Amino acid sequence: MNYQFEVLDKSICYSGFFRMEKYRLRHELFAGGWSGEMSRECLERGHAVAVLLYDPGTDQVVLLEQFRIGALDYPVGPWLLEIVAGIMDDPAETAEEVARRETMEEAGCVPLELAPICRYLVSPGGTSESITLFCGRVDAASVASGVHGLASEHEDIRVRVVSRTEALDLLQAGRINSAAPIIALQWLELNRSKLLERWGGGAA
Numbered sequence: 001m002n003y004q005f006e007v008l009d010k011s012i013c014y015s016g017f018f019r020m021e022k023y024r025l026r027h028e029l030f031a032g033g034w035s036g037e038m039s040r041e042c043l044e045r046g047h048a049v050a051v052l053l054y055d056p057g058t059d060q061v062v063l064l065e066q067f068r069i070g071a072l073d074y075p076v077g078p079w080l081l082e083i084v085a086g087i088m089d090d091p092a093e094t095a096e097e098v099a100r101r102e103t104m105e106e107a108g109c110v111p112l113e114l115a116p117i118c119r120y121l122v123s124p125g126g127t128s129e130s131i132t133l134f135c136g137r138v139d140a141a142s143v144a145s146g147v148h149g150l151a152s153e154h155e156d157i158r159v160r161v162v163s164r165t166e167a168l169d170l171l172q173a174g175r176i177n178s179a180a181p182i183i184a185l186q187w188l189e190l191n192r193s194k195l196l197e198r199w200g201g202g203a204a
Contacts (some may be wrong), residue, residue, distance in 0.1 A: 003028040008037060019044040043127040049098040050085040050112040050133050051114070052184035053107060054164070057201045061188075062107055062143055062168045063181070076177070081160070081170060083181045085131070095132040103136060105150060106157050107130035109143050111136030115195060118186045122179065133184055137199050164188070 005027035014020040026035045053062035063081045071078040086102035088095065096114055103111050117133040126178050140161050149155025162170075170176045171185055188195070 002086060003018055003030075006007055013041060025068055032149065041108040041126070042135055043129070045087070045127065045129050047088045047140070048122075048131045049088060049095050049102065050131050050180040051103055051111065051136045052083045052117075052134070052181065052188060053103065053109075053136045053138045053139055053143070054112065054188060054195075056196050057141050059164045060140045060161050061164055061185070062138065062140070063160045063162060063170075063176075064106055064148075065160060066149070066156060068178075074177070076175065081176045081181065082178055083184055084136075085180060088132075096134075099132075099134050099136065101190075106148050106155075107138075107143055108115045108146075108148055109138055111138055115198070117184060120179075120183070131180055133180060133187075135184065135188060135195065164192075173188060 002149040005025060007023055007025045008196060011022050012019060013022045017182055021044055023040050023042060024037060025040065026037050029035055047101060054060070060165070062072060062083070065079055065081055066130050068078050068080050071080055076201050084099070084106045086098055086105070093101075099114055100110055104111060111134075113136070115135045115137075117135055119132045122129045124130060130203050143159060143161055145159055149157040167176070167185055168189070171182060176185070
């Protein structure tokens with residue numbers, strides 16, 4: 001059954017680096033009838049793309065370390081180990097184009113191929129943001145070491161090339177703790193054999 005909803009009113013509460021919108025709405029109930037009118041705020045920050053860079057020949061992945069405001073109070077601190085990611089802020093760009101652009105900006109290389117993983121909602125209880133997730137084939141030797149990112153966006157991104165097993169150890173230890181790299185690394189474990197058949201590389 002396709003349940004219905006009705007937006008009664010929408011207004012902007014705040015507009016800055018992100019935008020906060022306030023809705024008055026109601027929706028159909030599983031038991032029948034309609035809910036009462038409710039008020040909800042939704043963070044509008046656009047949609048994003050993320051890419052796990054993987055070298056099938058050396059069985060290595062590329063991780064990025066950078067400061068994140070949302071992790072200020074997190075036990076391991078606000079410098080997180082992540083993967084390439086960026087906002088889709090130009091409607092004319094495809095997700096694949098954003099993936100390639102962000103890989104160059106943040107890791108200093110271009111993915112040779114992109115394998116789609118999934119598109120998921122980040123936190124639908126409070127934001128409309130979704131992430132389109134890819135695995136990108138790279139030659140690890142071509143990845144530029146050092147610090148990357150756009151100065152105009154205050155990016156300070158350190159590149160780390162590690163073995164796939166080391167990345168999984170970091171995940172198990174809780175050092176990798178944001179959704180995109182967790183999902184991507186788990187997907188790689190489940191799909192690595194098929195990926196190696198497609199891309200070539202070491203023994204599955």
